[in-house]
Amino acid sequence: MKMELIQPFINAGDAVLSETLQCSTQIGDVNMDEEVYRRKGMAALITIQGDIEGRVILDLDTKTAAAVATALMGSPVAETDPAVQETIFELSNLIIGNAVTTLNDQGFRFKIHPPELHTAEQGIHSSEDTEALVMCLDTPSGSVYMNIAMRYNRRRKTERAAVVGS
Amino acid sequence: MEQFAVLIRSKDRQPIRYLVVDDSVFARKNVTKMIEAFGGKVAGEAGDGLTAITEYDRAQPDIVLMDITMPQMEGIEAAERIIRQHSDARVIMVSSVGYQENIVAALQKGAKHFVQKPVKAEVLYEVIKYVMGEDAVAVEGAAAGDSK
Numbered sequence: 445m446k447m448e449l450i451q452p453f454i455n456a457g458d459a460v461l462s463e464t465l466q467c468s469t470q471i472g473d474v475n476m477d478e479e480v481y482r483r484k485g486m487a488a489l490i491t492i493q494g495d496i497e498g499r500v501i502l503d504l505d506t507k508t509a510a511a512v513a514t515a516l517m518g519s520p521v522a523e524t525d526p527a528v529q530e531t532i533f534e535l536s537n538l539i540i541g542n543a544v545t546t547l548n549d550q551g552f553r554f555k556i557h558p559p560e561l562h563t564a565e566q567g568i569h570s571s572e573d574t575e576a577l578v579m580c581l582d583t584p585s586g587s588v589y590m591n592i593a594m595r596y597n598r599r600r601k602t603e604r605a606a607v608v609g610s
Numbered sequence: 611m612e613q614f615a616v617l618i619r620s621k622d623r624q625p626i627r628y629l630v631v632d633d634s635v636f637a638r639k640n641v642t643k644m645i646e647a648f649g650g651k652v653a654g655e656a657g658d659g660l661t662a663i664t665e666y667d668r669a670q671p672d673i674v675l676m677d678i679t680m681p682q683m684e685g686i687e688a689a690e691r692i693i694r695q696h697s698d699a700r701v702i703m704v705s706s707v708g709y710q711e712n713i714v715a716a717l718q719k720g721a722k723h724f725v726q727k728p729v730k731a732e733v734l735y736e737v738i739k740y741v742m743g744e745d746a747v748a749v750e751g752a753a754a755g756d757s758k
Contacts (some may be wrong), residue, residue: 462727509682516636519642527636534634537679538727545726548709558633558679610735 449496449547449594450577456542457581457590464535465515465583472580472587484589485509486528488536489562493553496547498594501562502536508586515585533559539590614735615748616642616649619665619672626738626746627653629669631662631685632677632704637727641675641704644731648738649749657681659688666699672745673738674720678705686716693720704729709729 454471461469469558473484483501486509490497506523515530521527536559574592576593617626630652632638639714642652654669656662659676660683666674676755678685689701703716708726716724722741725734739746 460728463730513636517639532633532638534636537634538706541679541708541727545708548707548711556611556679558681 446594446596448550449596450592452543452546453500453539453590453592454579456539456546457579457588460535460538460542461581461583461588464538465512465585467584472582474577474579476577483548483562483564486532487562488529488533488559488579490536490540490559491557492540492544492554492594493557495552495597496554496594497597498592499545500536500540500593501589501591502532502539503562503589504532504586508588511585512583512588529561611643611647611731614731615750617735617738617742617746617748618649619742620745620747623647623747625651625671626742627651627671629654629656629662629665629671629674631659631674631680631688633655633657633667633680634677637677641729641734644734645730647731648735650738656729659683659685659691662688663691663695666696672700673697673741674701675704675725675734676701678703678707678716686712686719686721689716689721690719702737702741704724704734 458469458471460599484503487501487503489499489501505518509524509532510521511530512535513528516531517527544554578589578591581588618624619626628650630638630641638655645652653671654665656665658680662676676685676689683702689703692699692701701719702719702729703724705712706727708724713724723737725737740747
């Protein structure tokens with residue numbers, strides 16, 4: 445398991461949620477089996493390109509999404525309010541941005557794309573070169589799921605191996 | 611939120627005026643709450659770099675709080691253009707992507723400081739005080755709104 449790629453996302457998710465929601469969070473289930481993953485409700489997808497490629501989906505059921513938006517906005521937000529999507533997108537930006545900062549400090553270079561609404565029912569399956577992991581962060585507002593699928597860019601990986609070997 | 615001594619402009623003792631630039635409405639609201647807690651006033655808002663340039667010309671703020679990753683024009687380019695036209699502009703970059711290259715690029719273009727998201731009010735307050743320097747004064751014991 446390429447935990448060095450995934451750990452920064454887990455740490456960032458934990459840190460950002462506890463900071464923004466002003467609460468303690470708990471890392472719940474971590475699962476590598478994509479077969480069990482189904483989209484929960486409001487899901488934001490962020491694509492990453494560069495030395496590491498892949499995508500992260502931040503996924504919350506509609507009730508939790510509204511509760512998180514309410515907590516962050518400081519006033520009641522209905523499940524159907526567009527502010528829910530806006531808040532979840534910004535939350536995913538914060539988590540990915542912080543994770544990417546850690547990975548960048550480790551020497552990886554890449555670009556992150558703005559969040560998109562993820563409408564597919566399932567995530568990406570793990571494969572030989574792509575680690576796909578679903579994890580759950582429990583907060584007082586409800587559970588926040590992160591579906592992370594990452595792989596090293598093949599060309600960059602070869603270049604890095606050549607540098608290490610020289 | 612923590613209580614802060616109100617920060618006002620030294621020259622006329624009026625509230626510091628801010629331009630808040632971020633494509634996220636939530637992020638703008640969040641920063642606005644902090645600005646109000648510091649006794650400041652939001653003079654303008656923009657959701658992208660291009661709008662930020664025109665808003666700067668209109669609002670003539672004391673401080674610009676600028677996100678980096680935005681549609682149409684990113685924050686670093688917008689900061690560079692604003693500073694090129696207004697050499698006295700004080701731009702603080704505010705982004706979740708806080709790696710060295712981004713920070714150095716922003717500072718090289720003339721930004722005064724960098725604050726990583728999620729923004730902590732006490733960090734932003736100190737950065738604003740530092741960037742304003744002698745052009746701002748903290749009024750101890752004054753609540754936000756007293757100076758307006």
